[in-house]
Amino acid sequence: MIDLNQMRQKILTADLDQMLTFAEAFRPIDLAESLEKLKAEEQLRLMELLPPVVAAEILEFLEPLVQYKILHNLDVNLTSQILNELPSDVVADMMLAIHRYQADKLLDLLPDDYRKRLQTLMTFPEETAGSLATIDYIAAPGQWTMDTTLEHIRKVGREAEITAYIYVTGMKGELLGVVSLKKIILADPATLLQEIADEPISVPATMGQEETAELLSRYDWVALPVVDAQQRLIGVVTVDDLIDVMQEEATEDIQMLGGSQPLQGTYFKSSVFHLYRKRIIWLLILFVAEAYTGTVLRHYEDTLTEVISLAFFIPLLIGTGGNTGTQTVSTLVRALAVGEVHFRDLFRVIRKELVTGIMTGSTIFIIAYLRAWMLGVEMNVGLVVGLTAMIIVLWASFVAAILPLVLHKLKADPAVISGPFITTLVDGTGLIIYFTVARILLHL
Amino acid sequence: MIDLNQMRQKILTADLDQMLTFAEAFRPIDLAESLEKLKAEEQLRLMELLPPVVAAEILEFLEPLVQYKILHNLDVNLTSQILNELPSDVVADMMLAIHRYQADKLLDLLPDDYRKRLQTLMTFPEETAGSLATIDYIAAPGQWTMDTTLEHIRKVGREAEITAYIYVTGMKGELLGVVSLKKIILADPATLLQEIADEPISVPATMGQEETAELLSRYDWVALPVVDAQQRLIGVVTVDDLIDVMQEEATEDIQMLGGSQPLQGTYFKSSVFHLYRKRIIWLLILFVAEAYTGTVLRHYEDTLTEVISLAFFIPLLIGTGGNTGTQTVSTLVRALAVGEVHFRDLFRVIRKELVTGIMTGSTIFIIAYLRAWMLGVEMNVGLVVGLTAMIIVLWASFVAAILPLVLHKLKADPAVISGPFITTLVDGTGLIIYFTVARILLHL
Missing domain, CATH: 3.10.580.10 (CBS-domain)
Known part of the structure; x- marks a missing residue:
C-alpha cells in the first residue's frame, strides 16, 4: 500500500530524485490508484515532476476522462510528450471518450503519420477487435x-x-x-x-x-x-x-443471470441511481409477469377454499421449479459463452436435461411425499404434492434447456434468461400444473 | 474444420511428407480435438508417423489420462522422446493424474536433473501457483x-x-x-x-x-x-x-450462483449422473429449507381462510423478494471475486444496497398497489400487498448484502449464497412479514 501522506510530502518537496526513487518502488497501476485520491493540483504537480515516460506509465491506468482532465491542464509541451509516450490504444480510448473538438486539439500534438494510423483505429465501433488494437x-x-x-x-x-x-x-x-x-x-x-x-x-x-x-x-x-x-x-x-474483456464479459453474464442489467462500471463507481436503473427494469418486468400467478390462483379460488392445505405447498413447489430452472440455465448460459455448447446441440441438451430431470424429479417426489406426510395432511394431498414436484422439475428442466440455446441462435444474449426470469416463468405454469394434478387426483 | 476421413486416409498411406503438410495446415489444438475422435490404433499410428516434437505439440492439448493411454502404448524410445518435448507443466499434470507406479516408470525415461525439478513441481497441491508452473x-x-x-x-x-x-x-x-x-x-x-x-x-x-x-x-x-x-x-x-484459471473460476462461480455444485469438466463431458449428483444436493437442501414455508402457512391457516385473497399474492411477493436478493447477491459475489469489494466495505455495501432498496421498493409498492386494485380485491388488502412488497425488497437487499461478505471473510466461497439460496431464505421470512403486516392492517 502506498502512503498518501508520504506521496504528498514528496510532491511538496519537489525533489526529482526523491520522487523517482519513490515512484520506482511501486508499480504504475498502484501509483495511479493513489494519484486518483490526490487533489487536482497535486496530480498536476506530480505529472510535472516525473519524466514524461514515467508519467505516461501511470496515466495509462486512469479512466479516459481523468486522463484528459490532467493532460488538458498541463503545459502543452508536456502534454505532447506524455501523449507520445502513451500506448496508442489508450490514446484512442481517451480521444473517443472526449468531445470531438477537444480530441482534435490533442491529435494536433501528434506526428502526422502516427495521427493518421490512430484515426484509423478510432473508426472501429466499441467492443470490436479494431477498437482494442494498438499500433505500437x-x-x-x-x-x-x-x-x-x-x-x-x-x-x-x-x-x-x-x-x-x-x-x-x-x-x-x-x-x-x-x-x-x-x-x-x-x-x-x-x-x-x-x-x-x-x-x-x-x-x-x-x-x-x-x-x-x-x-x-x-x-x-x-x-x-x-x-x-x-x-x-x-x-x-x-x-x-x-x-x-474476458473478465468483463464474465461479470456482465453473472449480473445478467442474477436478473439485473449489467452495470457500466465497478460496483463502487456505480451510483445508487445507476444501480436502481439497472435493477428496476427487470424487477418490474418480472413483477408484472409474476402478477399473473395471482390470476391463476384466483381462477382456482374454489379449489383452494375447498382444500386450504393445498396453499401450504405453493411456495415449496414453485420454489423447487425455480431452483431447477436456475441450475440448468446458468450452466447452459456459461457453456454457450465459452463455446462448449452450440445451437446444433439442442436435442442432445434437451435429452441430457430431461434424463437428469427425471432423476432429480424422482428424488424430490419421495422427499415431497414424506414432507406432506410430516405436515399431517391427507395422504392423497401428499401424492398430489409429490407428483406435482416431479412434473414441475421436468418442465423447468425442459424450458431452461431450450430458451438459452434459442436465444443464442437468434443472436441475442442468452444471459437474458436469468435465474429470476426462469423462476418467474416456472411459477405461473407450475401453479397450473399443481391445480390440474390436484383436481384430477382429488376429484374436485 | 478438419476432415476426419481425410485424416484417416493420410494415416493409412503413412507418407510422412504428406502427413506433415497436412498437420502444418492446422493448429495443434484443432488436430488434438480430431485425434480424440480416432480409434486407438489410429491415434498411435499418427503419433508414430509425426516427428516427436510435432506429436508433443498435439498431445499437449489432450486430457492427462488420454495422454497417458497413448504414451503407454507407444514404443518406449518414442515415449521418451515425446515426453522430453512436452512442456514440463503438462508432464507434471499427467504424472499426478496417473497411478504412482505408472508415473515412476515414465519419470525414469527423463534425464536426472529434469526429473528432480519436475518432482519438485509435483509436490505442490492442486490449484496453487506451484502446480501450474513450468520449468522450461x-x-x-x-x-x-x-x-x-x-x-x-x-x-x-x-x-x-x-x-x-x-x-x-x-x-x-x-x-x-x-x-x-x-x-x-x-x-x-x-x-x-x-x-x-x-x-x-x-x-x-x-x-x-x-x-x-x-x-x-x-x-x-x-x-x-x-x-x-x-x-x-x-x-x-x-x-x-x-x-x-480465470475462465474456470468464472464458470464455477456461475454454476454455484445458479444453485448447483460446480461441474468437474465441460458440460458434454459431464455424465448425466455427474450432473444429477452436483445438482441434487443443493436441490434437496433448498427443498428442506423451503419446506418450512409450509409450516409458516399452516401457522397462518386461520388468517388465510378468513381472507382467501391473501393467497393470491403469495407467489408474487416472495418472487419479488427472491429476484431482489438474486440481483444483489450475484453483483456482490462477482465484485468479491474480482477484488472490487472487501469485507472492510461491509457498511458501505449495506448502505448502498439499502438506499437502492428503498428506491426499488417504493417503485414496487406503487405497482403492487395498482395490481391489487386491478385484481379487484379490497383496497386495504392492496395496501397490505404494496407495503409487504416494499418491506420484502428492503429485507432481501439487506440479507443479500451481508451474507456474501461475511462468507468471504470466513474464507468460504461467497458463491455458495446462490440465487436459489437467497430466494429460499427470503421466501419463508417474506411470508412472516406478509402475514404480520396483514394481521396488523386488517385487524385480524
Missing part, C-alpha cells in the same frame, strides 16, 4: 535478414508495446507472416524473415471482442494481429486487453 | 553480458517455453531479477544482466491459483516467477494457464 508493434518486410531486423528493433523497439512478435508485411501493408522474437534470435543472422515466418492468424477489425478473446485463449497466444478488409495490418490486440 | 524457462547469472546471454539463449532457447523474460538467479538459485528479451536486445552487448535487471515480482509456490491470476491480470504481465520459501526460483506460470 514492429512490422518489417520479408526480405530483411535477421541482422537487419535486429538492428531495426534496436532502433524502434523502445517505443513498441508488442515486441514478442515481428509482423512481416508486403508492399501495401498486407500481413504476410509472423515471426517470434525468439525465432529471430535463434536463427542464423543471414536468414531472411520470409524464410522463417509463420502463417499469420489474424482477425478482421470488425470482429467482436468476445470472439477475439476466445480465439486467443483457445490457441494460447499473447497477441493477435488485426487486419482491414484488404488484409492490411492495422494493429495488434494484446493478451492483457483481452483478459480484461 | 531460462535463468542466468547476473554477471553475464548481453552477448553471453544471447549465446546461451541460442543454445537452450528451442527447449524453453518462456523466452520473453530471462530470470537472473544467484548461487543458490534464488531469484534476483528479471530482464525482458526486448531489453537484452536493446542494451549494449557488453552490459551485464544485473545492471539492467528489474526487481522481480514473484509469488510463493503455495499461493492460490485464483490470487495468482488476479495479480498477473492487475499488472498486465505475461509470466510470473514462482519461488519456494527460500526465495529460490522453481518455475514460472504463464498467462495462458492463468487465463484458463
